[in-house]
Amino acid sequence: MTVTGFTRYPPFIDDLARSESGRLLHAELGRRWPETTDQLVTIARYALLPAGKLLRPMMALHAAEAVGGSPRDVLAAALGMEYLHVATLVHDDIIDADTLRRGRPAVPVAFGIPNAIVVGDHLIFSAFQSIVDSGGAAPPSHVAAAVAALAEAGQDLCRGQMLEAQLVGDLDAGARWYPEMIRLKTGSLFRAVCHIGALLGGADPDVASGLARYGEHLGTAFQIRDDLLSYVATPEQTGKPATSDLNNGRPTLPLLLAYDAATDTSRVELMAVLHRRGAGPGDVEWVAGLLAEVGAVEAARRQMVEHAERARAELAVLAPSASVNVLAGIAHWMTSETA
């Protein structure tokens, strides 16, 4: 079941983080959240830095450039996409009682739950502020549309979060609701990221909508890929233990597809493994065997590829440019891996 070619991020994404846009984003993030004695900024800085790949801000910048906008004009809003993303991580770490994030104590552990709630809220407000900050070069109506896009994505994220909690341990309902759940939970913010980048970059509304669809499909593929990582990569590659999805009872796509395709006996056993939480080594291997038997990993991978290809197709209307190549490259990354 372990498959070559699947890592958390490919070299292409590392290169992007080191590109001029990447350096611009990293520098501006550090400038806006400096070392200080202010407690709120200190905790926000801890949550935001050291930054990850800044994939969402990067996509916002390139969406803006792809429609003829200037990256510097949308820099604040691009970073705002990271604020919203990190706000959801901080609040999720309270909800899931996760103690580690990016290899360090999670914010609620390091600074307490009250501070984690307040800093998460503050990052949400800062995300909206950042859209207005970036709105100077775009028509004012685009700023309002960008705010609406972010508000809608935020509402979707909340809805996805609640739906996911309702589906824990329920593979029957999980199979039915999975597409909607990941669209809300992950697709929505990627949609907003690309939509907002395009709107603030000055795109016509229909071009911006095309980039929004690109983002939603890309985000959906990204979430399926994340679901796949536990099954196709080693824990060293993914940074999380192979049993983590089994232990938290979360219905990942491979599990749901295996459940769909399994015999009644295997379904009962799979449900039992999920309900036990704390899966043992025997459980992990039994699940691995079931997944292989019904081809669940390959089937999930096909769904990922389909979304990534639909994302890439949305770029066809754009004039060729380096930024369009980057956006296409991110989609290509997800279709080029072999499972």
Next chain:
Amino acid sequence: MTVTGFTRYPPFIDDLARSESGRLLHAELGRRWPETTDQLVTIARYALLPAGKLLRPMMALHAAEAVGGSPRDVLAAALGMEYLHVATLVHDDIIDADTLRRGRPAVPVAFGIPNAIVVGDHLIFSAFQSIVDSGGAAPPSHVAAAVAALAEAGQDLCRGQMLEAQLVGDLDAGARWYPEMIRLKTGSLFRAVCHIGALLGGADPDVASGLARYGEHLGTAFQIRDDLLSYVATPEQTGKPATSDLNNGRPTLPLLLAYDAATDTSRVELMAVLHRRGAGPGDVEWVAGLLAEVGAVEAARRQMVEHAERARAELAVLAPSASVNVLAGIAHWMTSETA
């Protein structure tokens, strides 16, 4: 120390809730958050309804009307001010581990902390959505300015929340930071409410800024009044026990002014009472005696009146209208009570 004339809300505010604007707000709130099987809407509805006096939405509507706007055009945004207010209450109830709100189990108690976090977040996003929803009749640049005003207020609220937590039990720092703390914690949202109402009502930016200042002073007076309630009204009138501020160690203005004016011996004793939490009946009476001795309640009341008068003065530039009278009446309410 118990004083006549001070109640949680005067008849004037009750009349306002029953006015045409009040009925419009209550009806629209129920329509937008209906009874449903959807869990997110159900919890949000529980948090929002039955509604209180809807003082903030009411002020947003009248700010819009006072500058010539139509209440119906800003109805969504006016309710959005309540969403943000209630979001902070829901999150505060987690932070403070409060179990009761408006006489019922608080949201975290009734639905659990994870749901309370998510619903609070959702209400924040809904508040921003509501500004865009109401922006149709206003110039697009006013929508962006309104979003910035709400984002700034939200950031201020977070900062005020964190500052207040830092000041618990510290009367020295409390006296120094109190004005800034209540400006952030309470003044900022009232400022945004009036600013946003005016902006979406079509006001010129300088007129809208005047209404923003009205709101900030009014909110500051409102918070001082809230601090005073424990000392000048009976628990039956305020709905909270007389010892609650002593028990949670919060530095209210009368306590801070008493601390400032007290002898060293009394200061030490006052600190000790605050640090004990769970104040007994003897403590409450001793504190009451100290407050009376140094005239702390009257001094706090004077600060409230000063802010309310500065709020009212900001209305002078507006053409006379029923809505200006309402806004002036809210300020007058706070100056007309005698302590």
